[in-house]
Amino acid sequence: MRTIITFIIVFGVLVIVHEFGHFFFAKRAGILVREFSIGMGPKLLAHMGKDGTTYTLRLLPIGGYVRMAGLEDEETELNPGTPLSVELTSDNKVQRINVSKKIQLPNSIPLELVEADLTNTLTLTGYINGDERKAMTYAVEHDATVIEESGTEVRIAPKDVQFQSAKIGQRILTNFAGPMNNFLLTILLFIIMAFVQGGVPNYDTNQIGQVQADSPAAKAGIKSNAEILTINHQKVSNWDDLTSEIIKSPGKKVPMTIKQGGQQKKITVTPRTVESNGQKSGQIGIQAYMKTGLADKFAYGFTQTGNMFVQIFKALGGLFTGFSLNKLGGPVMMYKMSSEAASQGIITVISLMAFLSVNLGIVNLLPIPAFDGGKIVLNLIEAVRGKPLDPEKEGMITMAGFVFIMVLMILVTWNDIQRFFF
Template identity: 75%
Template sequence: MRTIVTFLIVFGVLVIVHEFGHFFFAKRAGILVREFAIGMGPKIYAHMGKDGTTYTLRLLPIGGYVRMAGLEDEETELSPGMPMSLELDGQGNVQRINVSKKVQLPNSIPLELIAADLVDDLTIRGYENGDESQEVIYTVNHDATVIEENGTEVRIAPRDVQFQSATIGARMLTNFAGPMNNFILTIILFIALAFMQGGISVPNTNQIGTVQPGSPAAEAGIEDNSRILAINDKEISDWNDLTAEIQANPGKEVTMVVAEDGNERTISLTPETTENAGQKIGRIGVGPHMKTGIVDMVAGGFSQTWNLVKEIFKALGSLVTGFSLNKLGGPVMMYQMSSQAASQGIRTVIYLMAFLSVNLGIVNLLPIPAFDGGKILLNIIEALRGKPMDPEKEGLITMAGFVFIMVLMILVTWNDISRFFF
């Protein structure tokens, strides 16, 4: 249960923060956000806000989306001959259009649709109450809603609130805002971690921080803020060198050259054996050197984010030179990581959230159709050409990208299941 709760919290925060970026800047650009969804698949809960956005919670915790007016694949299909019911406002204009068999509107008018224009003319034509001898035409309110076949109620999308009606700059910013929010969240989480642990670690020095009482380092007489100059005759220049040598020698005696107050001495100690991800590693009970100033901790949030970004780009580079599904992870991997983090405490959970957030931001900026980066690339092409791409071509490109991502997600998920459960 703890793992499930941790997974849902981490997943929920990442998706909400990412999608809120798109949502916020779409609203600022005058674009109608018809739906703000957390999760994918069947709807569990839906509520239409006063801002015209329907907020939904969906069954599958594998993502989320904002459904913006005017994007072709997000429009409600109204076809001739479709039965529906209309609810009118006080002026006799259509306020709600119901095409769902799951919802009944009291005092509504049954209509067999002939044609509807919910973009420019805002009219709907049809036969009322089954009477095909007389065609009726209704004016549709600019802020009318449609109750779709699955029961979700969303606003209609007149031309002036559609995505393509916004400026190219506003659309580009709307597409970029999701990843941007992930980077901001990562920085905030690393700053919070720095305050929780009382400082920011300094990995590029051989100076250690605190020594845990009762640990092998404490029993060997190593003091706080000492410098570890060498281990087994190998020079130690930073924290990574130190941890690599210690972890490689579980239960084996090592010789260390330690500097304290300007004096050097040689000591011997035996790292205790611990397990990490099924592997035995050594541990001596020392922490990294810390900077404890407020400015240092805030700056550390930025530097840690940047260091993580560089590591992710190195990992992406390794995918190009040697692709392997084992280098990728999906929801199952995220669940496994949540399980490990939940057992190690709140700090580990926060670090995991920061790690996944910056990963989500970078991956979404890759120039792949259906990703935010692919959409931004199309925005740039439109700006250079001075006119938008043909909607059919753009739709085909986006669909190809979507199919690619879905196939890759299925392969990654199956690979994760095979790795962790078989």
């Protein structure tokens, strides 16, 4: 249960923060966000805000999404012959359209649809009570709503509030905002982690931090804040010098020179043996020295995020030089990592969330159709050409990217299942 809750929180926060980036900048650009959903699947609650966005809470607590006018495949198809009902204003303009069988509008007029244009002319024509002798054409209000078959009520999407009507720079920023939010979240999470753990590890010194009780280091007489001068007769100047010698000496006696209490002394430590993924390594139970300054804690958010960028780009480069599904991970991998993090405490969970957040941001910026990066590339092509691509061609490119991602996700997920459960 702890693993499931951790997975839901981690995955949910990452996706919602990502989608909120798109939501916020779409609003600033004048693009109508028809729906902002927390969760997926069947709707539990819905509320239409004064801003025209319907906020929904859905059954499956994994992620969320935004529906921007003119950008997503519309769930509501008003085809000729569709039975519906309309609610009118005092001046006979349509203010609500109901195509759902789950909801009844008491003061509405039942129609069999002949045609509707809710994008340009904002008109709707239908036969009253299905009587083909009584066709009526109504003007539709700009901010009218439609109740979809699922029962969710959303605004209609006139041309002027659609995604493509925004300026090219605004569209690029809206597409970039999701990954940008993930990067900002990563910085914030590392800052929080620095405060929770009481400081920032300083790897550029030979001074150590805390020593675990009953550890090999404690039994050898090493105390917190001691300086490690030499190990295996090699001079130590930073954390990497120290740990590299210890890691390769499991179960072996390691001579050291330390300085503590203003005095130098020689000791011998025997690292305990730790096995991970079939590899044995040594540990002596010490932590890196912590910098506790306020500026250090805030700077940690930026430096660690930068380090993550470097590591991820190196990993992406490795995919091109030697592709393997084992280098990728999907929801199963995330669940496995959540399980391990949940068992190790809040700091590990925060670290995992930061790692996944920056990954989500970078991967979404890859120039693959259906990803934010692919959409930005199409925006840039439009800016250079001075006109957008043909909608049919753009749709085909996006669909090809979507199919590629779905096939890859299926392969990655199956590979993860094989790795972790068989």
